[in-house]
Amino acid sequence: xxxxxxxxxxxLLHERRQELMSEALGTMHGMxxxxxxxxxxxxxxxxxGNRNLTLRIRDRERKLLSKIDEALGRIDDGTYxxxxxxxxxxxxxxxxxRPVTTLCIECKSSQEAEERRRQFS
Ligand SMILES: [Zn+2]
Numbered sequence: 001x002x003x004x005x006x007x008x009x010x011x012l013l014h015e016r017r018q019e020l021m022s023e024a025l026g027t028m029h030g031m032x033x034x035x036x037x038x039x040x041x042x043x044x045x046x047x048x049g050n051r052n053l054t055l056r057i058r059d060r061e062r063k064l065l066s067k068i069d070e071a072l073g074r075i076d077d078g079t080y081x082x083x084x085x086x087x088x089x090x091x092x093x094x095x096x097x098r099p100v101t102t103l104c105i106e107c108k109s110s111q112e113a114e115e116r117r118r119q120f121s
Pocket of ligand 1: 083084085086087088103104105106107108
C-alpha cells in the first residue's frame with residue numbers, strides 16, 4: 001500500500017480510537033451513545049438489563065479497541081491492507097468503510113457463507 005494511504009488510515013484509526021475512548025468514558029458515566037440509542041425509557045428493560053447492556057457495549061468497545069491497535073500495528077509492520085486469508089490486497093474502499101478489517105471482500109463473503117452453513121447444520 002502507498003505511504004500516502006497508510007498515513008490516511010493511520011490518522012483514521014487514531015480518530016476512531018479517540019472516539020471510542022470518549023464513548024467508553026460516556027458509558028461509564030451512564031451517558032453518551034446508549035441514551036441516544038434508547039431515548040424512550042419504556043424501551044429500556046429493567047435496571048439489570050441496562051447493566052447487561054452497558055457491559056456488552058464496553059465489551060464491544062474493548063474488542064474494537066484491540067482491533068484498532070492491531071490495525072495500527074499492521075501499519076507499522078507493513079502488512080496493513082493485506083488479506084490474512086489469501087494474502088491479496090484488501091480494496092481501499094472496503095478499508096475506508098471498515099479500517100480494522102483483516103479479510104478481503106471475497107474471503108469475508110466465503111467466511112460468512114461458511115458460518116451460515118454451520119449454523120443450519
Ligand atoms: Zn482474501
